[in-house]
Amino acid sequence: MASDTLQSTSHTGWRAWLLTDTPASRMQARLGQLYLGWRTFRSNPLALIGFLIIVALVLMAIFAPLLAVHDPYAQNLDLRLRAPGEDGYWLGSDDLGRDIWSRIVHGAPITLQIVAIVAVTAPTIGLLVGTAAGYLGGWIDVVLMRITDIFLAFPRLVLALAFVAVLGAGIENAILAITLTAWPPYARIARAETLTIRRADFIAAIRLQGAGPIRIITGHIWPLCLSSIIIRVTLDMAGVILTAAGLGFLGLGAQPPLPEWGAMISAGRDFFLDSWWVATIPGLAIFIVSLGFNLLGDGLRDVLDPKRKSA
Amino acid sequence: MTDTTAAAGRRRTAPLVRRGAALLSTLGVIAVTMFGLIFVTFIIGRVMPVDPVLAVVGERASKEIYDRVYFEMGLDKSLVEQFWIYLTDVLTGNFGTSTLTARPVVEDIARVFPATLELATIGVIIGIVFGVPMGVTAAVYQGRWPDHVVRLFGLFGYSMPIFWLALMGLIIFYGNLDWVGAPTGRVDVFYQDIVPPVTGMILIDSAIAGDWTIFWNAVSHVVLPAAILGYYSLAYISRMTRSFMIEELSKEYVTTARVKGLSERAVIWRHAVGNVSVPLITVIALSYANLLEGSVLTETIFSWPGLGQYITNALLNADMAAVLGGTVVVGLTFVGLNMLSDVLYRVLDPRARS
Amino acid sequence: MTEELLRVEDLWVRFPTPSGKVVEAVRGVSFSLGRERLGIVGESGSGKSMTGRSILRLVRPPGQVQAKRIMFHDQDLLTLSERKMRQVRGNRISMVMQDPKFSLNPVMTVGRQIAEAYRLHTGASRREAKRATLEMLEAVQIRDPERVRDLYPHEVSGGMGQRIMIAMMLAPDPEILIADEPTSALDVTVQTSVLRIIDRLVKERGMGLIFISHDLNLVATFCDRILIMYAGRVVETCEASRLHEAKHPYTRGLLNALPRLDEPKAALEAMTRDPAWTEAPSVDGYL
Numbered sequence: 002m003a004s005d006t007l008q009s010t011s012h013t014g015w016r017a018w019l020l021t022d023t024p025a026s027r028m029q030a031r032l033g034q035l036y037l038g039w040r041t042f043r044s045n046p047l048a049l050i051g052f053l054i055i056v057a058l059v060l061m062a063i064f065a066p067l068l069a070v071h072d073p074y075a076q077n078l079d080l081r082l083r084a085p086g087e088d089g090y091w092l093g094s095d096d097l098g099r100d101i102w103s104r105i106v107h108g109a110p111i112t113l114q115i116v117a118i119v120a121v122t123a124p125t126i127g128l129l130v131g132t133a134a135g136y137l138g139g140w141i142d143v144v145l146m147r148i149t150d151i152f153l154a155f156p157r158l159v160l161a162l163a164f165v166a167v168l169g170a171g172i173e174n175a176i177l178a179i180t181l182t183a184w185p186p187y188a189r190i191a192r193a194e195t196l197t198i199r200r201a202d203f204i205a206a207i208r209l210q211g212a213g214p215i216r217i218i219t220g221h222i223w224p225l226c227l228s229s230i231i232i233r234v235t236l237d238m239a240g241v242i243l244t245a246a247g248l249g250f251l252g253l254g255a256q257p258p259l260p261e262w263g264a265m266i267s268a269g270r271d272f273f274l275d276s277w278w279v280a281t282i283p284g285l286a287i288f289i290v291s292l293g294f295n296l297l298g299d300g301l302r303d304v305l306d307p308k309r310k311s312a
Numbered sequence: 313m314t315d316t317t318a319a320a321g322r323r324r325t326a327p328l329v330r331r332g333a334a335l336l337s338t339l340g341v342i343a344v345t346m347f348g349l350i351f352v353t354f355i356i357g358r359v360m361p362v363d364p365v366l367a368v369v370g371e372r373a374s375k376e377i378y379d380r381v382y383f384e385m386g387l388d389k390s391l392v393e394q395f396w397i398y399l400t401d402v403l404t405g406n407f408g409t410s411t412l413t414a415r416p417v418v419e420d421i422a423r424v425f426p427a428t429l430e431l432a433t434i435g436v437i438i439g440i441v442f443g444v445p446m447g448v449t450a451a452v453y454q455g456r457w458p459d460h461v462v463r464l465f466g467l468f469g470y471s472m473p474i475f476w477l478a479l480m481g482l483i484i485f486y487g488n489l490d491w492v493g494a495p496t497g498r499v500d501v502f503y504q505d506i507v508p509p510v511t512g513m514i515l516i517d518s519a520i521a522g523d524w525t526i527f528w529n530a531v532s533h534v535v536l537p538a539a540i541l542g543y544y545s546l547a548y549i550s551r552m553t554r555s556f557m558i559e560e561l562s563k564e565y566v567t568t569a570r571v572k573g574l575s576e577r578a579v580i581w582r583h584a585v586g587n588v589s590v591p592l593i594t595v596i597a598l599s600y601a602n603l604l605e606g607s608v609l610t611e612t613i614f615s616w617p618g619l620g621q622y623i624t625n626a627l628l629n630a631d632m633a634a635v636l637g638g639t640v641v642v643g644l645t646f647v648g649l650n651m652l653s654d655v656l657y658r659v660l661d662p663r664a665r666s
Numbered sequence: 667m668t669e670e671l672l673r674v675e676d677l678w679v680r681f682p683t684p685s686g687k688v689v690e691a692v693r694g695v696s697f698s699l700g701r702e703r704l705g706i707v708g709e710s711g712s713g714k715s716m717t718g719r720s721i722l723r724l725v726r727p728p729g730q731v732q733a734k735r736i737m738f739h740d741q742d743l744l745t746l747s748e749r750k751m752r753q754v755r756g757n758r759i760s761m762v763m764q765d766p767k768f769s770l771n772p773v774m775t776v777g778r779q780i781a782e783a784y785r786l787h788t789g790a791s792r793r794e795a796k797r798a799t800l801e802m803l804e805a806v807q808i809r810d811p812e813r814v815r816d817l818y819p820h821e822v823s824g825g826m827g828q829r830i831m832i833a834m835m836l837a838p839d840p841e842i843l844i845a846d847e848p849t850s851a852l853d854v855t856v857q858t859s860v861l862r863i864i865d866r867l868v869k870e871r872g873m874g875l876i877f878i879s880h881d882l883n884l885v886a887t888f889c890d891r892i893l894i895m896y897a898g899r900v901v902e903t904c905e906a907s908r909l910h911e912a913k914h915p916y917t918r919g920l921l922n923a924l925p926r927l928d929e930p931k932a933a934l935e936a937m938t939r940d941p942a943w944t945e946a947p948s949v950d951g952y953l
Binding site: 157 | 341344345348349351352353356357360361460463464467468470471472473474475476477479480482483486487601602604605608609612613623624627628630632635636638639642643646647650
């Protein structure tokens with residue numbers, strides 16, 4: 002309906018080159034898209050905050066030994082349950098007299114490790130299953146999607162609990178359990194995307210040029226699934242952090258004395274009414290980090306999801 | 313001028329057949345899913361543990377008990393046979409005996425389930441009552457401050473560990489303000505097991521018994537956990553309502569409603585929300601199911617004698633029969649709720665109805 | 667010719683885009699409407715739909731409407747409060763949109779949708795509204811209105827859907843009807859019957875009609891007067907009967923691009939567009 006007469010505000014130099022309506026090369030077009038995406042992203046302050054939170058988490062994990070003012074495992078029973086600010090514990094100390102700030106800092110790499118492993122493995126499994134089901138179709142599709150549905154039929158935490166119950170408590174098993182429960186949604190997404198892409202004319206054209214299914218899936222379908230998968234991963238990470246924390250809280254995830262945030266809350270539970278900070282502070286850390294992922298995911302969706310952009 | 317009569321006639325003969333087929337295929341999917349669900353728990357319980365007997369009886373069991381359980385579980389038989397026995401057991405409601413309570417798991421679950429149901433139901437009601445209007449408001453004011461407030465409020469809910477929020481709630485409303493009951497379950501300790509269980513839901517049972525002291529005591533205990541679960545379902549419901557509404561408000565029939573001269577309120581609540589209410593049913597059923605999950609962690613904090621606490625207790629005591637029984641029940645409830653939402657969808661949406 | 671019902675002066679519709687540019691969908695359009703059938707023709711993107719929606723002030727944000735004035739009788743629609751404007755919409759100026767598949771509420775029976783419009787502006791009782799609904803359905807030549815009343819939009823065909831839409835929009839008896847491509851989404855076979863219904867009702871009720879279409883031929887046979895829009899401006903205006911005398915090269919191009927039985931050609935002419943058309947000022951289309 003809208004007229005294509007543009008009252009162009011003139012751009013200069015590289016910006017004009019990026020924003021041109023007639024890109025001369027594929028790279029120019031891609032960079033232009035990237036630039037437009039960045040502009041949308043930048044104009045969303047919440048997404049930017051989320052991005053900064055995650056950057057801060059990564060920096061914290063890398064520089065943990067430098068940031069921690071105490072040894073996170075060093076007990077000092079004379080200085081147990083100090084309130085924040087007392088005796089040099091600016092976030093207080095726990096029931097064994099360990100510095101909470103140092104433990105939070107050393108908990109960052111643990112959280113990051115869980116997130117990173119799940120973020121790589123679960124979408125990969127999902128992508129493999131989903132594209133295979135969507136592209137090959139037939140009984141393979143039926144079988145794979147039924148399996149996916151069965152896994153989706155369990156609430157995630159409950160299934161993870163059952164897995165950990167069998168595998169035994171511990172951070173590796175917690176990660177494994179979370180991965181086992183996290184892949185089905187990706188399979189669903191990848192299958193749906195594959196189904197739409199598969200019928201597209203350009204895939205038919207590629208097939209006519211002699212490309213085999215492997216090449217079509219890896220070279221054309223996977224790249225196109227990526228943006229929706231990335232959005233989902235980012236939004237999912239908050240859930241992964243919460244599930245890991247829940248497992249830790251129940252004593253089924255990271256084992257003491259590891260400074261995993263969920264387990265730290267659990268440790269503070271016994272005296273939360275008198276020494277509120279022991280449970281409160283690790284919870285705040287979890288909250289901030291998963292909020293960061295949620296904000297970033299929301300922002301990325303606005304940038305990457307073309308359907309929502311036009312709406 | 314009668315271009316529709318023929319089509320309408322065709323449409324009228326078909327539905328019975330088509331509806332039957334659709335129902336059959338839905339039932340088929342459910343049957344397969346349930347079968348798979350039982351299969352997965354079988355794998356978890358029997359195949360994955362190095363020694364499934366040990367997982368059931370625990371390390372302290374004597375040789376006789378070990379052997380008895382070994383044969384009871386049919387571990388001398390082939391896996392296929394074992395699965396067949398397990399499947400028939402589960403379908404007849406035989407989940408084995410809990411080592412923790414020394415009672416059949418199915419009895420235990422029947423006893424604890426109403427408590428979870430009570431909590432989750434109040435939670436989901438809170439979620440609907442606040443979540444739907446918030447989502448609608450956010451969509452109407454898309455991109456402006458009410459939208460940002462609602463979105464942030466929802467994102468906060470998505471980002472907090474539920475058990476942590478429960479602890480924070482207790483610190484403030486129990487520890488500091490003393491507005492709510494202690495985290496001792498559904499009533500204070502000295503009121504426990506007084507009201508005869510009719511429905512298993514203490515609010516209803518105490519009302520039936522006419523014991524208002526216990527009723528109000530129960531209310532003071534349910535408020536906080538229900539509010540916390542409610543917040544989670546609110547976060548989900550408001551977010552989904554918002555995105556449904558944004559899509560709906562961009563549709564042409566909304567313009568039609570405005571062309572008619574309807575007020576914005578009628579356009580939004582009568583026309584757009586009317587259309588959104590159908591997919592919302594699915595969302596509400598899902599959020600109900602999600603509360604089952606949320607209740608696992610919430611119940612442990614509040615010592616709420618429900619399914620969640622039962623499962624976690626069993627877990628911590630390596631009571632595998634109870635864990636698997638609980639998992640199957642939660643899975644079946646999940647599937648059941650999905651099925652219910654599917655049925656409701658068919659009933660409520662005129663497009664799916666004919 | 668006749669009294670002026672509506673007068674649009676110097677109308678602009680602008681859309682800011684995310685990249686900071688401003689797209690101008692309508693650029694300085696002026697025209698007036700009497701108790702006549704006015705056709706607005708143009709290709710997609712020429713701004714014709716936006717012109718129609720601006721009159722009802724239903725251009726969605728972020729679109730911005732600006733005009734010197736939009737006079738309806740002696741009221742300037744642009745200065746009316748939203749509440750006063752609602753009394754104009756549907757009641758005095760109404761609009762039929764392109765595709766009944768999308769423009770009817772899918773979860774409300776058609777009877778309720780018609781009655782809603784009628785009751786809103788007449789304050790009639792439920793029973794009266796029911797009677798009026800049936801009457802309107804009959805007026806748009808729907809057989810068995812009792813049955814159709816209880817159908818949902820997906821249960822009726824496109825042609826019937828559009829007649830229902832017309833019944834709904836004409837129920838409160840408006841003075842002006844804006845028909846925005848009312849037959850473009852329909853099968854060719856039912857197009858004529860829907861057009862005939864619009865034509866008859868508009869004449870019977872002495873209404874003004876703004877008929878928006880991309881189909882020059884259709885507009886020429888159906889309307890009294892034509893505005894031809896290009897790139898957000900009116901490039902030419904003429905009596906429908908004198909279309910063949912049109913001078914603007916764009917109109918000529920359109921006419922020459924149509925096959926004619928009486929003057930067969932080996933190849934139809936393709937349009938060559940002159941950038942100057944975009945820049946030339948809008949022609950006014952007053953009576």
